Amino acid sequence: MNSTTIDIIWLTIGAFGILIGFTVVGEVLRARQDSNTQNPVLETYMTRVQSWWGMVALIGFAMLTGKIGITVLFAFASFAALREFLTLTTKAQADHLSLALAFFVVLPLQYIFVAMEWAGLYAIFIPVYAFLLLPIVSALRGNATKFLIRVAETQWGLMIAVFCVSHVPALMNLDIAGYGDRAILLVTFLVMVVQLGDLLEYFFGRRIGRTKIAAGLSPKTWEGLACGVGSAMIIGGLLSWITPFGVQGAMVMAGVASLVGMFGNLVFAAIKRDRGVKDWSHLIPGQGGFVDQLDSVVFAAPIFYHLTKFFWAV
Amino acid sequence: MNIVRTLAARIVGNCIRLFARAITAVRADWQGIEPVPRQRVYYSNHTSNGDMPMIWSVLPPALRREVRPVAAADYWLKNKLRAFVGPEVFNCILIDRRPEVDDKPMDKILAALDEGSSLIIFPEGNRNMTDADLLPFKAGLYNMGLARPDVDLVPTWVANLNSIMPKGEIIPLPLICTVTFGAPVHVQEGESKDAFLTRAAKALSDLKPVVTS
Numbered sequence: 346m347n348s349t350t351i352d353i354i355w356l357t358i359g360a361f362g363i364l365i366g367f368t369v370v371g372e373v374l375r376a377r378q379d380s381n382t383q384n385p386v387l388e389t390y391m392t393r394v395q396s397w398w399g400m401v402a403l404i405g406f407a408m409l410t411g412k413i414g415i416t417v418l419f420a421f422a423s424f425a426a427l428r429e430f431l432t433l434t435t436k437a438q439a440d441h442l443s444l445a446l447a448f449f450v451v452l453p454l455q456y457i458f459v460a461m462e463w464a465g466l467y468a469i470f471i472p473v474y475a476f477l478l479l480p481i482v483s484a485l486r487g488n489a490t491k492f493l494i495r496v497a498e499t500q501w502g503l504m505i506a507v508f509c510v511s512h513v514p515a516l517m518n519l520d521i522a523g524y525g526d527r528a529i530l531l532v533t534f535l536v537m538v539v540q541l542g543d544l545l546e547y548f549f550g551r552r553i554g555r556t557k558i559a560a561g562l563s564p565k566t567w568e569g570l571a572c573g574v575g576s577a578m579i580i581g582g583l584l585s586w587i588t589p590f591g592v593q594g595a596m597v598m599a600g601v602a603s604l605v606g607m608f609g610n611l612v613f614a615a616i617k618r619d620r621g622v623k624d625w626s627h628l629i630p631g632q633g634g635f636v637d638q639l640d641s642v643v644f645a646a647p648i649f650y651h652l653t654k655f656f657w658a659v
Numbered sequence: 660m661n662i663v664r665t666l667a668a669r670i671v672g673n674c675i676r677l678f679a680r681a682i683t684a685v686r687a688d689w690q691g692i693e694p695v696p697r698q699r700v701y702y703s704n705h706t707s708n709g710d711m712p713m714i715w716s717v718l719p720p721a722l723r724r725e726v727r728p729v730a731a732a733d734y735w736l737k738n739k740l741r742a743f744v745g746p747e748v749f750n751c752i753l754i755d756r757r758p759e760v761d762d763k764p765m766d767k768i769l770a771a772l773d774e775g776s777s778l779i780i781f782p783e784g785n786r787n788m789t790d791a792d793l794l795p796f797k798a799g800l801y802n803m804g805l806a807r808p809d810v811d812l813v814p815t816w817v818a819n820l821n822s823i824m825p826k827g828e829i830i831p832l833p834l835i836c837t838v839t840f841g842a843p844v845h846v847q848e849g850e851s852k853d854a855f856l857t858r859a860a861k862a863l864s865d866l867k868p869v870v871t872s
Contacts, residue, residue, distance in 0.1 A: 424833070428684065432835040438825045445830040621869055626835050627686055 349527050350409065352587055356533050357405035364401060367394045400638075404536065408529060413460070415532055416514040420456040425635040426506035426643070427452060429625040433616075434498035439486035443479040443496075447503055451475050455511050462518045471508040476500055505643060506636070512646040519650070519658045521589045530587040534595075535602055535649050537584065538577045539642045542603035543610070546573025563614040570607055577603030589657050598652065602645040609644025613637075668747040675748070679709075679716040683823060683836040687717035690866065691842030692813055694719050698777055699811045699843070701726070702800055704793055704863060705781035706821035708734075709831070713817055714779050715749060717838045727752050727771050728779040729764075752778070765802055772807050779815075782859070788826060792864040796856040804846035804855065811843035812859065816866035839866040 371391045378384055407414035431444060451471065458467035480496040516531040550569025558565045581599020585592045613636065617623065624633025636643070679685050687694070703710060711728045718726060732753040735745030745751045752771055755762035771778065780803075783794040804812055816839045824831045844862050846855050 425684075428833050428835055431832075432819060436822060438822075438828070441825060441828045441830075441832065444832050448833055449830070626684065628684060 347526075349529065352527075352530060353405070353408045353533070356530075356537075356587070357401065357408070360401045360405070360537070364394065364398055367397070396638075404533075408533065412514070412517050412529065415517065415529065416456055416460050419510055419514045420452070422635055422639065423452055423456070423507050423510040424448070425628060426510060426639065427502055429628075429634045429636050430502035430506050431499065432626070433620045433622065434502055435491055435494050436499070437488050437490065437495060439488035440483045440495055440499065442486075443482040444499065446479060446482060447475070447499060447507075451479075451503060452507050455507050456514075459511050459515050459518070464515070464518060467511060467515060471503050475503055479503075509643045509647050510639070512650045513642065516646075516650055516653070519654055521653075521657050522659055524589040524657075527587070527589075531653065534581070534584055534588050534599075535646065536642055538581045538599040539602050539606045539645050541580050542573045542577030542599070543606065543641055545576040546570055546607060549573060549576075559611060559615075562618055563611055565607070565611060570604075573607060574600050574603045594656075598649065601652065602649045603641075605648050606641025606645040610641045612644070613640040664743075664747060668743070671744060672748045675712055676716045679713060679836075682831060682833045683713070683819075684833075685713050685717055685836040685838065688837055688839040690839055692811070692840050694722060696721050696725060697811060698725075698772070698775060698809075699813045700772075700778045700780060700800070700803055701813050701815040701840070702780050702782050702859070702863065703815040703817055705783050705786050706788075706817075707786065707824050707826075709820050709824050710781070710817045711749070711779055713820060713836055714815055714838055722777070725775070726750075726777045726779060729754060729768060729781075731756050732762075733757070765799065765806075768799070768803060769806055772803070772810060782856075786826070792867060793860050796860055798852060798856070800859055801846060801852045801855050804844075808845060812845065813843050814841040814859065814863035814866055815839070816841070816863060816868075818868050837868060839868065841866045 368391075371387065371394055374384075374387055375391070378387070403418065407418040427448065431447070436444060455467055455470055458470060479499060483492070483496055513532055513535065516535065517528045519528050519531070521528065546565070546569045549572035550564065550566045553572070554564075554566030554569040556567045557563075558567055558570065578596040578600040582592050582596040584599075585595035588595045588598070590598055617625070625636040626634030628634050692699075701714060703714060711730065715723060715726065715728065728749050728751045730745060730749075730751040730753060732755045735741050735751060735753055746753060752767050754764040754767065768778065768780075780799065782796040782800040784797045785794065787794050800812065803810070818837045818839065819834050820836055822832065823834050823836060841862055844855075844859050850858075
């Protein structure tokens with residue numbers, strides 16, 4: 346067993362430790378309340394904790410299988426996210442072929458490029474090739490009604506659900522001096538700081554939140570956001586031993602990723618509000634869809650990738 | 660031979676169900692009824708040949724065993740594969756739609772109800788290719804409700820299938836499909852056919868999920 350594997354095992358055990366804490370708290374609260382009343386907040390919380398158990402187990406297992414496991418896992422996450430996104434976008438029968446190409450050609454190719462480490466190609470494949478070629482396929486069917494809306498929304502879906510999500514496994518391709526095969530730990534670092542930051546943002550927002558950031562969209566508050574980003578920076582600092590960033594660098598990177606992620610969450614709230622839905626789907630019990638769960642990680646991933654590449658990679 | 664066919668039908672049925680789940684993440688939304696074994700006629704909108712397999716796939720096993728879709732014989736007997744899947748996997752009641760044949764569809768339907776089966780029917784009679792939510796209902800639903808008043812007539816809305824597999828397309832898109840079950844309707848004392856069919860159609864179209872775009 347090399348040191349990376351041992352670190353992954355420790356991180357998974359650590360995550361399980363946090364979840365055991367959450368589960369115990371929930372069960373204690375459940376035991377303390379009247380047995381024939383049900384507290385909906387508590388039940389939602391427990392369903393969420395259960396889903397987290399599943400997710401931590403899945404990511405931990407994928408990490409141990411290495412690069413291929415993580416790439417395949419995120420390819421499936423992309424598929425689920427794209428499915429949720431394109432279910433809600435404007436489309437006509439004229440787009441049928443271009444949408445089928447998005448699912449069955451663009452998505453697999455993007456992940457093949459990531460797996461092959463062709464950085465030049467996966468950085469431009471969707472923003473250039475899919476962006477230009479898919480509208481041609483739609484235009485050939487000769488339906489102009491809402492054409493710009495249709496192609497723009499499809500492209501947005503591909504950028505978010507495929508391009509952005511694929512930058513999580515792409516982190517493993519970064520060639521950082523003295524870091525070697527440990528780049529897989531950057532995936533853990535990103536997912537952990539962003540998700541824990543979100544969780545604490547929610548917690549502090551409920552406790553001390555006063556000033557709404559965008560009242561029409563989301564209950565997020567500036568106070569919650571500040572505490573969430575601050576917590577993410579502290580967690581980032583504590584996890585700096587798995588990164589090449591150093592303690593201060595890890596804190597800054599965690600703060601940036603968490604901040605971008607929280608605003609990304611706001612963007613997704615605006616889209617959901619516009620389409621009149623509460624959740625993207627019902628795939629994960631208690632948390633809605635894949636996009637609901639991963640929106641902040643998705644938003645943060647490409648920026649985290651490029652900052653790491655710019656400042657640390659060779 | 661029979662055991663082999665029954666087993667094959669089970670396996671094919673499970674494959675269809677898994678395929679539907681994997682591709683469209685099809686999900687049941689039990690708004691007006693509980694998923695409990697009770698004799699029901701699920702009446703649904705019809706935009707695609709995938710509608711019936713979708714409803715069938717989201718029913719829990721105990722309900723799925725008791726349900727018989729009412730379907731067109733000309734479609735399901737077209738080739739050997741369909742003739743196996745329709746009658747043996749889905750346990751369809753096949754209706755001959757040719758105008759020169761009087762197949763007495765209502766007799767077959769009532770016989771199935773009297774055996775205790777539940778049904779899946781498409782009261783529009785044909786696939787809806789228009790922009791309207793529903794085509795006008797045929798009289799069948801009213802006649803069933805009148806003849807067997809104890810059976811629950813359950814409105815069942817299948818959402819998104821017309822963009823998953825529009826007519827004339829070969830590749831299905833993996834979009835999310837939802838099957839919504841509403842509160843049951845019954846023919847009321849002295850209610851006219853037209854009044855009942857209008858009410859039943861409204862109960863169905865009210866289930867359509869609202870997505871603004």
